[in-house]
Amino acid sequence: MDSTNxxxxxxxxxxxxxxxxxxxxxxxxxxxxxxxxxxxxxxxAFTAVTGFDGEDxxxxxxxxxxxxxxxxxxxxxxxxxxxxxxxxIIKQVSTRWLSLxxxxxxxxxxxxxxxxxxxxxxxxxxxxxxxxxxxxxxxxEVYLVFYQSALQVFIQLNLxxxxxxxxxxAVNSFLMGFIKLLSCKFxxxxxxxxxxxxxxxxxxxxxxxxxxxxxxxSTF
Numbered sequence: 001m002d003s004t005n006x007x008x009x010x011x012x013x014x015x016x017x018x019x020x021x022x023x024x025x026x027x028x029x030x031x032x033x034x035x036x037x038x039x040x041x042x043x044x045a046f047t048a049v050t051g052f053d054g055e056d057x058x059x060x061x062x063x064x065x066x067x068x069x070x071x072x073x074x075x076x077x078x079x080x081x082x083x084x085x086x087x088x089i090i091k092q093v094s095t096r097w098l099s100l101x102x103x104x105x106x107x108x109x110x111x112x113x114x115x116x117x118x119x120x121x122x123x124x125x126x127x128x129x130x131x132x133x134x135x136x137x138x139x140x141e142v143y144l145v146f147y148q149s150a151l152q153v154f155i156q157l158n159l160x161x162x163x164x165x166x167x168x169x170a171v172n173s174f175l176m177g178f179i180k181l182l183s184c185k186f187x188x189x190x191x192x193x194x195x196x197x198x199x200x201x202x203x204x205x206x207x208x209x210x211x212x213x214x215x216x217x218s219t220f
Contacts, residue, residue, distance in 0.1 A: 003029040031175070032161050036097045039154045043147075052134075052143045058092045058103040060131050061114065065089050074121070079113040086110070097158045101151040104144050111141055153181055 001007045001014075008015045008027060015027045047053045065071050066089075079086040087110055092103040107114060115135045118128070134140050157178045160167070167174075176198075183192045183201050195201060 001027070001030060003033060031171075032097055032158050035154055035157055035161075035178075039151065040094075042150070046146075050139075050143065052137075052140065054104060054144060054147045055092060055094070055100060057131070057134050057140075057144075058090075058100070058107060060127050061107060062089045062091045062103070064127055064131060066091075075113065075117050078117045078120075079110055082110075082113045082116055084110050084113045086113075098155060101148060101155050104147050104151070108141070108144055108148060111144070153178070 006013055008029060010016065018025050018027075043053075043055065065075065076086045087106055090099070090103040090106045093099050118132050118135045121128075123129075157174070160174055161171075179198055180192055183198065187201055192201065
């Protein structure tokens with residue numbers, strides 16, 4: 001269930017009332033929320049290192065074209081010139097678990113057209129200038145491709161958890177597979193495969209220095 005105080009609070013919640021009647025009932029907070037929060041924290045850490053905020057960019061691009069037929073028509077001209085298909089920009093909603101990857105993918109599908117538009121046009125407003133700066137950076141497309149790839153791991157788990165058929169017998173193994181796949185991005189695969197428990201993979205003294213070394217060698 002959702003992690004609101006009404007549901008799982010320590011005082012006078014649905015959880016406390018049920019447990020008063022039957023202390024054998026097991027309550028699980030919403031796994032989708034937890035996965036979403038984990039990916040959001042990862043995105044914040046990525047922004048802290050690179051200075052690139054993918055969520056801010058997709059929001060800026062959406063609202064630049066939203067409610068403006070003239071701007072959409074102008075973009076359509078650029079997509080035609082770049083021999084790409086004009087596609088509607090997808091809105092990113094921070095409370096929707098699956099929207100960011102779709103928004104990023106849609107931008108990548110017509111990245112050349114969008115880049116041409118924002119680098120060729122000139123508008124004296126802050127939102128346009130932010131987008132212009134982003135498309136002027138050759139790393140922006142690389143960052144978006146990274147977002148698209150990294151988010152897929154979280155998307156697959158969320159889609160699994162949102163299925164309507166009974167999943168209780170498969171949840172544990174699927175979550176363990178998710179943790180294992182995510183761990184392989186930071187810890188050597190041979191170590192992850194050999195681990196009986198994932199607890200020792202959280203050893204920051206052993207693994208964080210390796211990640212810090214990789215970050216220091218990157219060219220962000």
